[in-house]
Amino acid sequence: MTEADVQLEQRWAQANRWGPYVLLGFAVLFACVTAALTPGPAERWAVGGLVLLAFALQLLWGRYGRRREPSAAGVTYYVVRWALAFALTWLNPFFAFYAVTGYFDADEVIPGRLRQWLALVATSIPVAGAQAGGLPIHGATQWAVFAGLLVVNNVLWIVVGNLTHQEEERSRARAGTIAELERTNAALQQALAENAALHAQLLVQAREAGVADERRRLAAEIHDTLAQGLTGIIAQLQVVANTPDPAGAREHMGRAMDLARHSLGEARRSVHNLAPxxxxxxxxxxxxxxxxxxxxxxxxxxxxxxxxxxxxxxxxxxxxxxxxxxxxxxxxxxxxxxxxxxxxxxxxxxxxxxxxxxxxxxxxxxxxxxxxxxxxxxxxxxxxxxxxxxxxxxxxxxxxxxxxxxxxxxxxxxxxx
CATH class of the missing domain: 3.30.565.10 (Histidine kinase-like ATPase, C-terminal domain)
Structure with missing residues (x-):
């Protein structure tokens, strides 16, 4: 998972934790401004008591019941919250703000895809009722509007839910691809390091083999040039030492000098070729x-x-x-x-x-x-x-x-x- 995905998940967790408080606060504010929608004192006392219960429910869930996976406790929390939101919306339609929280965490607290869908349909009932003019529904016209809004709300959350699910699948696939690329890159870096070490080892071996090859080449050079030249010089000097003829001695001495010059040239060439x-x-x-x-x-x-x-x-x-x-x-x-x-x-x-x-x-x-x-x-x-x-x-x-x-x-x- 990338750092951006982690940050997004953290922000979504914060929204799920504090969102119900914010929406409940907005609903209370609008209910106070539109107190005429709750005319009787009994209804107002009921609204106050239900708001306190809803607030207490959020505190208890935030402290003891929050989990990262669906559970039976989560189902209980969702049902009680929906019942409180439905009763409050019945008394004042602006409490539909609080009912909207059911759209946010159904997949986190309720196990099973079908149960999650049923929970979302249940959430759309008080929301559509508030949009249609408030609960209870009176007359055929309001019923028709309520039914139409109920359909629209459910179609909307189905579309949004599918898009969200597809995006999550793409995110998971992208995270998997990134993880695979990271593993491949790590393997490639390791292979490159091994190749570099092998290359260095081969160069060392080549250098050592080159030294041995130079020795063999120098042996051949000495055998083919210097040794033969020195042998020729010795032979010419032996002739000079044994001949009484001065002219012949000078001739053989000249040959020895020529051989010496040639051998010197070959020695210089060998030394020049010893190192590049x-x-x-x-x-x-x-x-x-x-x-x-x-x-x-x-x-x-x-x-x-x-x-x-x-x-x-x-x-x-x-x-x-x-x-x-x-x-x-x-x-x-x-x-x-x-x-x-x-x-x-x-x-x-x-x-x-x-x-x-x-x-x-x-x-x-x-x-x-x-x-x-x-x-x-x-x-x-x-x-x-x-x-x-x-x-x-x-x-x-x-x-x-x-x-x-x-x-x-x-x-x-x-x-x-």
Whole structure:
């Protein structure tokens, strides 16, 4: 039940409690003003005695008998009050004001729908009698007027009662709907809280998995570049140490220096890729634009970057994942694809982000890759694992001699900071 319904019910309860006193007071006032309608002293004494009885009845009911549900005591109270109101209206028609109180609380004090209707019909009798000129009824004309008024009064309370009943039913239905909506909202809030907690847990797991993935990637980087470079340097220096020919020694020393420079470059690239420093000052689109441009300048390959849709600030884990995928794809393109053109597209599509990387290199057969090759073991598999850790996916389309197309599709999770 809403607060407005509670207030309305409280006001209606106050009206039922004090209404009979107010109506009885009005009836006494008008009876005093129209004392000529009660000519005999006996009738006036009877009016005074009945008024005192009516007042005493209201006091007793207000103190001892008021209940929220129909009862036998309520029926007794209603019948006695109706009898007093009928007798007073017989003596003076203005006491019909007091008789009107029977319309207000029949449903509260009398059990059963039929009994309530009979009580309301009984209430309409003194009211119609007063409207027809007062009781008792004299002559055919007054009887006809009384009968017509009796019908009109009963039709009116039937119509008003039905409308009131329908409004109460609508109020109860509305209260039930509101209560159901409140329960649904509470359940929804709980589900949202659980989803937020699950989302935070998934991000923590993704971060931890990302750390492990970085370790594996760095192991592959060291094995494929630094370890091989150092091995080559050692081999060249051993030749220098064992050769008596100065010209040959200088040649092998030059080769060792070239290998050292190359290994140093690879070490710097690995350190750069260890943490997404490009995201510290820029959003993902700008970081990808710089990454693609720098890669193109370093490798001499024509590279382009495009953004479609409305760019949004992504959660750091999502942005870092997409940046890593691009870095890995560009690394594979320079080391294995021998491409002359590379295109990177970042698309914001409502509730997801799509990253496409295309090159015109020599391509490959994805199904024919060995289990632990650099491309399949630390390239495509690593990129796919990154996407799947944030509930995304990676698809690969390639064919020998026709280039490669990678597409990473991940949820659009906004940065709420």
């Amino acid at each position: 420093v490009a995201l510290e000052s820029d959003g993902l689109p700008e970081a990808l634009r710089k990454t693609v441009a720098e890669w193109g300048e370093r490798t001499g390959v024509r590279a382009g970057f495009t953004v479609t849709g409305t760019a949004e600030q992504l959660h750091e884990e999502v942005a870092a994942t997409l940046l890593r995928i691009v870095q890995e794809a560009l690394s594979n393109a320079s080391r294995h694809a021998h491409a002359t053109r590379v295109g990177v597209t970042l698309s914001f599509l409502g509730d997801e982000v799509i990253l496409d990387i295309r090159d015109d290199g020599r391509g490959f057969d994805p199904l024919a890759l060995p289990a632990r090759t650099p491309v399949g073991g630390f390239g495509l598999d690593g990129m796919r694992a990154r996407a799947e850790r944030i509930v995304g996916s990676l698809t690969v389309e390639s064919e020998p001699g026709h280039g490669t197309a990678l597409s990473a599709r991940v949820p659009l999770v906004r940065d709420e900071r």
